[in-house]
Amino acid sequence: MPPRKRATITDVAAAAGVAASTVSRAFTNPGRVNHQTREHVLAVAEQLGYAPNPAARALESGRTGTVALLVPDITNPYFAGVIKGAERAAARAGLTLVLGDTSENPGAEAELVRRLGPAVDGFVLSASRLPDEELRRAAELNPIALVNRATPGLACVVADYDAGTRQIVDHLASLGHEALVFLGGPPESWSGARRWAGLRAAAEARGMTATRFGPYAPVLAGGPAAADAVLAAGATAVVAHNDMLAIGVMLRLAERGVAVPGEVSVVGFDNIVGSDFCSPALTTLAERTEDAGARALEAVAAQVLTRSDDPPTRVLPTQLVVRRSTGPADR
Amino acid sequence: MPPRKRATITDVAAAAGVAASTVSRAFTNPGRVNHQTREHVLAVAEQLGYAPNPAARALESGRTGTVALLVPDITNPYFAGVIKGAERAAARAGLTLVLGDTSENPGAEAELVRRLGPAVDGFVLSASRLPDEELRRAAELNPIALVNRATPGLACVVADYDAGTRQIVDHLASLGHEALVFLGGPPESWSGARRWAGLRAAAEARGMTATRFGPYAPVLAGGPAAADAVLAAGATAVVAHNDMLAIGVMLRLAERGVAVPGEVSVVGFDNIVGSDFCSPALTTLAERTEDAGARALEAVAAQVLTRSDDPPTRVLPTQLVVRRSTGPADR
DNA sequence: GTGAAAGCGCTAACAC
DNA sequence: GTGTTAGCGCTTTCAC
Numbered sequence: 084m085p086p087r088k089r090a091t092i093t094d095v096a097a098a099a100g101v102a103a104s105t106v107s108r109a110f111t112n113p114g115r116v117n118h119q120t121r122e123h124v125l126a127v128a129e130q131l132g133y134a135p136n137p138a139a140r141a142l143e144s145g146r147t148g149t150v151a152l153l154v155p156d157i158t159n160p161y162f163a164g165v166i167k168g169a170e171r172a173a174a175r176a177g178l179t180l181v182l183g184d185t186s187e188n189p190g191a192e193a194e195l196v197r198r199l200g201p202a203v204d205g206f207v208l209s210a211s212r213l214p215d216e217e218l219r220r221a222a223e224l225n226p227i228a229l230v231n232r233a234t235p236g237l238a239c240v241v242a243d244y245d246a247g248t249r250q251i252v253d254h255l256a257s258l259g260h261e262a263l264v265f266l267g268g269p270p271e272s273w274s275g276a277r278r279w280a281g282l283r284a285a286a287e288a289r290g291m292t293a294t295r296f297g298p299y300a301p302v303l304a305g306g307p308a309a310a311d312a313v314l315a316a317g318a319t320a321v322v323a324h325n326d327m328l329a330i331g332v333m334l335r336l337a338e339r340g341v342a343v344p345g346e347v348s349v350v351g352f353d354n355i356v357g358s359d360f361c362s363p364a365l366t367t368l369a370e371r372t373e374d375a376g377a378r379a380l381e382a383v384a385a386q387v388l389t390r391s392d393d394p395p396t397r398v399l400p401t402q403l404v405v406r407r408s409t410g411p412a413d414r
Numbered sequence: 415m416p417p418r419k420r421a422t423i424t425d426v427a428a429a430a431g432v433a434a435s436t437v438s439r440a441f442t443n444p445g446r447v448n449h450q451t452r453e454h455v456l457a458v459a460e461q462l463g464y465a466p467n468p469a470a471r472a473l474e475s476g477r478t479g480t481v482a483l484l485v486p487d488i489t490n491p492y493f494a495g496v497i498k499g500a501e502r503a504a505a506r507a508g509l510t511l512v513l514g515d516t517s518e519n520p521g522a523e524a525e526l527v528r529r530l531g532p533a534v535d536g537f538v539l540s541a542s543r544l545p546d547e548e549l550r551r552a553a554e555l556n557p558i559a560l561v562n563r564a565t566p567g568l569a570c571v572v573a574d575y576d577a578g579t580r581q582i583v584d585h586l587a588s589l590g591h592e593a594l595v596f597l598g599g600p601p602e603s604w605s606g607a608r609r610w611a612g613l614r615a616a617a618e619a620r621g622m623t624a625t626r627f628g629p630y631a632p633v634l635a636g637g638p639a640a641a642d643a644v645l646a647a648g649a650t651a652v653v654a655h656n657d658m659l660a661i662g663v664m665l666r667l668a669e670r671g672v673a674v675p676g677e678v679s680v681v682g683f684d685n686i687v688g689s690d691f692c693s694p695a696l697t698t699l700a701e702r703t704e705d706a707g708a709r710a711l712e713a714v715a716a717q718v719l720t721r722s723d724d725p726p727t728r729v730l731p732t733q734l735v736v737r738r739s740t741g742p743a744d745r
Numbered sequence: 746g747t748g749a750a751a752g753c754g755c756t757a758a759c760a761c
Numbered sequence: 762g763t764g765t766t767a768g769c770g771c772t773t774t775c776a777c
Contacts, residue, residue: 423770423771423772424770424771434770434771435772437771438770438772438773439772439773442771442772466770466771467769467771470770470771471770471771471772473770473771473772474770474773
């Protein structure tokens with residue numbers, strides 16, 4: 084099998100009658116080459132279909148022009164926004180995005196970080212399950228930015244769950260609810276912990292009672308168990324770990340003839356595609372996931388250029404999207 | 415800013431008291447090095463946190479261990495399955511997946527193919543908008559596999575729309591419908607063309623009338639226009655270009671007080687997340703998107719190893735998922 | 746079974 | 762402004 088032939092810098096140099104370094108300069112250092120020469124070189128390169136070999140470039144410079152984004156589950160609509168934002172920001176910065184799926188598995192995540200490490204300029208780790216210690220060690224080899232996970236000393240982009248949960252509680256309180264139930268997700272989830280902590284604090288400040296049930300699987304299938312527990316407890320307002328669970332709960336409530344929001348109000352997190360067209364449309368806390376992905380990628384890109392000692396933590400606003408699943412407390 | 419230090423093969427060689435070539439062999443050619451030596455080298459490498467630099471490897475071998483997947487829109491849930499399947503297959507094959515979003519834009523797609531070309535071993539192009547001619551040219555430089563797009567001479571993985579559309583038509587016919595309206599998506603969409611061709615042929619074979627409306631934007635927002643056209647035409651059965659459009663149509667029908675499936679039956683394509691929990695749950699043609707992504711990636715990987723002259727076309731079965739949005743024809 | 750040396754494509758000194 | 766030269770980290774002959 085003959086290897087596919089691709090023009091190299093020397094091919095271009097020969098065809099253009101100049102040295103390889105001139106071709107290199109024509110591409111990377113336009114200022115330091117005669118305008119005419121440059122035009123000519125570029126024309127020849129174009130005609131030969133030449134494109135610089137990133138591997139060779141990387142070898143010399145140590146920079147690969149590539150950033151890896153690791154997410155727990157690519158098909159989870161929540162991460163679609165993060166991926167898109169990161170991809171956009173990467174394209175803007177002239178970087179290439181490598182995507183890894185960790186299958187919600189810390190081991191797989193560690194292995195990817197290790198294997199991809201030398202191949203990329205940095206990492207965006209979304210909802211990382213790695214212990215702080217391991218993250219810091221990885222950060223010594225590659226710039227890292229975290230999305231929805233805070234670790235001291237690392238760049239982080241997190242949603243403002245304090246303000247967000249306050250909005251949720253205020254909304255429920257203004258509808259006359261005096262108690263809420265939080266349907267918890269995976270125990271290791273950093274954002275889950277923040278969501279619950281925020282809700283509890285906000286509820287207390289409002290004089291509302293907050294109770295946590297679960298953990299439940301943060302998917303549709305987690306709904307039945309959660310919904311049944313809610314009914315048994317006689318709750319009038321529930322806040323689910325995420326939209327998928329919230330929708331699963333509503334499906335079960337419908338099945339059992341319980342009116343939403345007539346008898347029970349339901350709130351989710353994430354504002355995923357579908358939270359707008361489920362029935363009833365879901366009240367949910369929206370995060371700016373695309374922004375988060377983009378900011379995180381930019382943070383990595385910035386660290387590639389200048390290794391800052393104290394990487395920034397960015398807090399992104401959240402917004403309560405009120406739809407049909409919440410209503411006045413039933414008395 | 416001091417560059418982050420990463421152990422190289424020479425560091426390992428020095429620490430292990432062997433030559434660099436021996437370290438190299440220990441990793442890539444286990445058979446040709448003394449067992450003891452190998453153990454020792456591997457231990458030293460492990461301890462130094464050494465991982466081979468893919469860029470350097472690529473420079474020599476011409477293989478980067480990387481495959482690029484280009485999709486029109488990362489946030490479209492339809493492609494989430496393709497991405498996941500490709501990612502899984504890549505991981506299995508020890509390859510790294512690079513993700514590109516073409517923004518449904520042929521120009522952006524061409525640019526990505528050009529820029530990424532030297533950096534990857536091959537491409538999986540999902541729902542490519544590139545003309546056949548350009549695809550063939552790109553295929554001379556890199557192995558390519560297409561998903562849901564057939565181009566003679568290139569490896570393709572396509573859904574079995576002929577069988578799928580027949581299932582749809584049979585289903586509607588068995589419910590007593592005598593005519594259907596197809597709500598078309600983007601005119602350039604290859605799969606859209608196949609869907610319509612299949613429906614028309616199947617309808618004809620069944621003695622049903624098939625009419626095509628549109629094009630409509632294949633998103634929720636395309637729904638109102640499509641739904642209004644459907645009502646004006648008095649259709650009893652509609653098949654939408656995809657689930658998002660179908661759901662958009664149902665939302666509009668609900669708004670106008672039209673019962674689904676009582677007065678109008680609605681069918682979608684794709685079986686996206688949400689088609690199960692929209693109201694009513696949507697009858698839709700499911701494709702095996704994860705499979706498609708995986709098969710396409712495998713096809714690329716195979717071509718990297720042995721350049722086959724006649725790359726295969728794989729047709730993946732489709733399956734009609736009947737839910738609540740279809741019912742007996744209203745007379 | 747192992748070491749020495751050449752070279753992959755490119756960039757970055759350093760001459761001229 | 763442009764050519765020459767020396768590597769970047771790794772694999773791969775070719776000796777030994």
